[in-house]
Amino acid sequence: MNISDFFDVKDKTIVITGGAGIICSEMARTLGSLGANIVVLDLSESAMEKLSKELSEKNIKHIVLKTNVLEKEQLLKAKEETILNFGKIDVLINGAGGNHPSATTSQDKSFFELPQDAVQWVFNLNFLGTFLASQVFGEYFAEKGEGQIINISSMNAFRPLTNIPAYSAAKAAVSNFTQWLAVHMNHNYSKKIRVNAVAPGFLLTNQNKFLLTNDDGSLTTRGNKILEHTPMERFGTPQDLISTILWLISEKSSFVNGIVVPIDGGFSAYSGV
Ligand SMILES: NC(=O)c1ccc[n+]([C@@H]2O[C@H](COP(=O)([O-])OP(=O)(O)OC[C@H]3O[C@@H](n4cnc5c(N)ncnc54)[C@H](O)[C@@H]3O)[C@@H](O)[C@H]2O)c1
Ligand SMILES: O=C(O)[C@@H](O)[C@@H](O)[C@H](O)[C@H](O)CO
Known part of the structure; x- marks a missing residue:
C-alpha cells in the first residue's frame, strides 16, 4: 500500500464556505496544491480576489463565487456553478462562521443587555449557515450516494467560554448537528456519506x-x-488543521463518521490545575 493514497485528494472537488477567511484559505491553498478542485464561497469579494490571484499563480484549479451561506438561493446557484465547472462535488467544508463584538459581554455590556439581533446574527452565521449549506450540498450527496461534509466547531462547544454565550451555543449546535446529520445520512440515503467536524483551539x-x-x-x-x-x-495556525482535514477526507477513513476532532494543543484536555 502506498502511504500517499491515504491523503489523496487529487481531482476531488472541494467546496469551502468562508473559504477566503484565514483558516479556510489555507485549506484552499493546501488542498488545491495537492490537486483538488477548489470552490471558494465567501461574502468578501476583496478577500476572494486576493486568494484567487494566489491560487492562479500556483496553477490551482479553482473558482470563487460570492455566496452568502444564509441565502439558500445563492447556495443552490453555487452548487449549479460548481457542477458546471467541475462536473461533480465530493466534499463540503462548512467554514463560514465566527463571533461578533456585539454579541460579547464586556465591562461595558452586561449579559442582560446583549441585543437580540446580535445574538441572532452569530447563531445564524455559525449554525444556520452550516445547516443550509448542508441541505443544499447534502441533497446532492444523497442523490449521488456519496460525499462528505466537514464542519468547523470550536473549543466553546465542549465547554462554553466566558463572554461569548451566542458563539458558544452556536458552535455547540454545530457539533450536535454534525452527529445528527451523520446518522441521518447513513440511515436514509447512503452508508458512503460521512459528516464530521474539527474543533480548532485558538488561532x-x-x-x-x-x-x-x-x-x-x-x-x-x-x-x-x-x-x-x-x-x-x-x-494554533491554519496549517495545524490540514492533516486532520486530509485524514477526514481520505477514503481510508471511511469508517470515521459523526466525530468532532479537537485540534487545540491540549487545551480541552487541561483542567487548569
Ligand atoms: N480563529 C479561531 O480561533 C477559531 C477557532 C475555532 C473555530 N473557528 C472557526 O473557524 C472558521 C473560520 O474562521 P476564521 O477564524 O478563519 O475567521 P475569518 O473571519 O478569517 O473567516 C471567516 C470567513 O467567513 C466569511 N463569511 C462571513 N459571513 C459569511 C456568510 N454569511 N457567507 C459566506 N461567507 C461568510 C468571511 O468573509 C471570512 O472570509 C469559523 O467557523 C470560525 O468560527 C475559528
Ligand atoms: O477568545 C475567544 O473567545 C475566541 O478566540 C474563540 O472563541 C475562538 O474563536 C475559538 O472559537 C475557540 O475555539
Missing part, C-alpha cells in the same frame, strides 16, 4: 482579534489566559 484571526489582541498588537488578559491554558503554549 489569531479576524473574527477574534478584538478579544485576543490590544490595539498595539500585544495580547489581552484573555489572550494570555488562553496560552496559559494551552499546554503547548502557543496559538
Whole structure:
C-alpha cells in the first residue's frame, strides 16, 4: 500500500464556505496544491480576489463565487456553478462562521443587555449557515450516494467560554448537528456519506482579534489566559488543521463518521490545575 493514497485528494472537488477567511484559505491553498478542485464561497469579494490571484499563480484549479451561506438561493446557484465547472462535488467544508463584538459581554455590556439581533446574527452565521449549506450540498450527496461534509466547531462547544454565550451555543449546535446529520445520512440515503467536524483551539484571526489582541498588537488578559491554558503554549495556525482535514477526507477513513476532532494543543484536555 502506498502511504500517499491515504491523503489523496487529487481531482476531488472541494467546496469551502468562508473559504477566503484565514483558516479556510489555507485549506484552499493546501488542498488545491495537492490537486483538488477548489470552490471558494465567501461574502468578501476583496478577500476572494486576493486568494484567487494566489491560487492562479500556483496553477490551482479553482473558482470563487460570492455566496452568502444564509441565502439558500445563492447556495443552490453555487452548487449549479460548481457542477458546471467541475462536473461533480465530493466534499463540503462548512467554514463560514465566527463571533461578533456585539454579541460579547464586556465591562461595558452586561449579559442582560446583549441585543437580540446580535445574538441572532452569530447563531445564524455559525449554525444556520452550516445547516443550509448542508441541505443544499447534502441533497446532492444523497442523490449521488456519496460525499462528505466537514464542519468547523470550536473549543466553546465542549465547554462554553466566558463572554461569548451566542458563539458558544452556536458552535455547540454545530457539533450536535454534525452527529445528527451523520446518522441521518447513513440511515436514509447512503452508508458512503460521512459528516464530521474539527474543533480548532485558538488561532489569531479576524473574527477574534478584538478579544485576543490590544490595539498595539500585544495580547489581552484573555489572550494570555488562553496560552496559559494551552499546554503547548502557543496559538494554533491554519496549517495545524490540514492533516486532520486530509485524514477526514481520505477514503481510508471511511469508517470515521459523526466525530468532532479537537485540534487545540491540549487545551480541552487541561483542567487548569
Ligand atoms: N480563529 C479561531 O480561533 C477559531 C477557532 C475555532 C473555530 N473557528 C472557526 O473557524 C472558521 C473560520 O474562521 P476564521 O477564524 O478563519 O475567521 P475569518 O473571519 O478569517 O473567516 C471567516 C470567513 O467567513 C466569511 N463569511 C462571513 N459571513 C459569511 C456568510 N454569511 N457567507 C459566506 N461567507 C461568510 C468571511 O468573509 C471570512 O472570509 C469559523 O467557523 C470560525 O468560527 C475559528
Ligand atoms: O477568545 C475567544 O473567545 C475566541 O478566540 C474563540 O472563541 C475562538 O474563536 C475559538 O472559537 C475557540 O475555539
